[in-house]
Amino acid sequence: MGDAIARSKVDFGxxxxxxxxxxxANQRRPDRESYQISEGTLDECISAFMEKxxxxxxxxxxxxxxxxxxxxxxxxxxxxxxLSRLRxxx
Numbered sequence: 208m209g210d211a212i213a214r215s216k217v218d219f220g221x222x223x224x225x226x227x228x229x230x231x232a233n234q235r236r237p238d239r240e241s242y243q244i245s246e247g248t249l250d251e252c253i254s255a256f257m258e259k260x261x262x263x264x265x266x267x268x269x270x271x272x273x274x275x276x277x278x279x280x281x282x283x284x285x286x287x288x289x290l291s292r293l294r295x296x297x
Contacts (some may be wrong), residue, residue: 216274216275216276216277216278217274217278217294218249219253219278220248221248221271221274221292222249222271223251223252224243224271225256225269226242226267226269227243228266228267228268228272229241229242229243233263234260235282240269249269249278249290250269252271253269253291256287262296263295264284264288266283267287268283268284269281270282278290
C-alpha cells in the first residue's frame with residue numbers, strides 16, 4: 208500500500224472549484240456558462256459533489272490545477288466519482 212501512495216500524484220489538498228451548469232429539464236444548457244458553487248480543496252469539492260443527488264451530478268464539474276495522469280483541469284462527473292473511490296486508497 209505504501210508504494211501506491213508514493214506513486215500517487217494526486218494532491219487532494221490542491222485548490223479546486225465546484226461548478227454547476229444551468230439546466231433545463233435536467234439537461235445542461237450549452238448556450239450558458241457554468242457558475243461557481245463552492246471553492247476549497249479538491250477533497251472538499253469531491254465531497255460536496257458526492258453529496259449531490261446522483262440524478263443531477265451530470266450538471267456539475269470540478270476545476271483544478273492538472274495533476275497528470277489522474278487529474279485534469281476540468282473533471283467530469285464520471286471522473287469525480289472515480290477519484291472519490293480512489294482517494295480511499297491513495
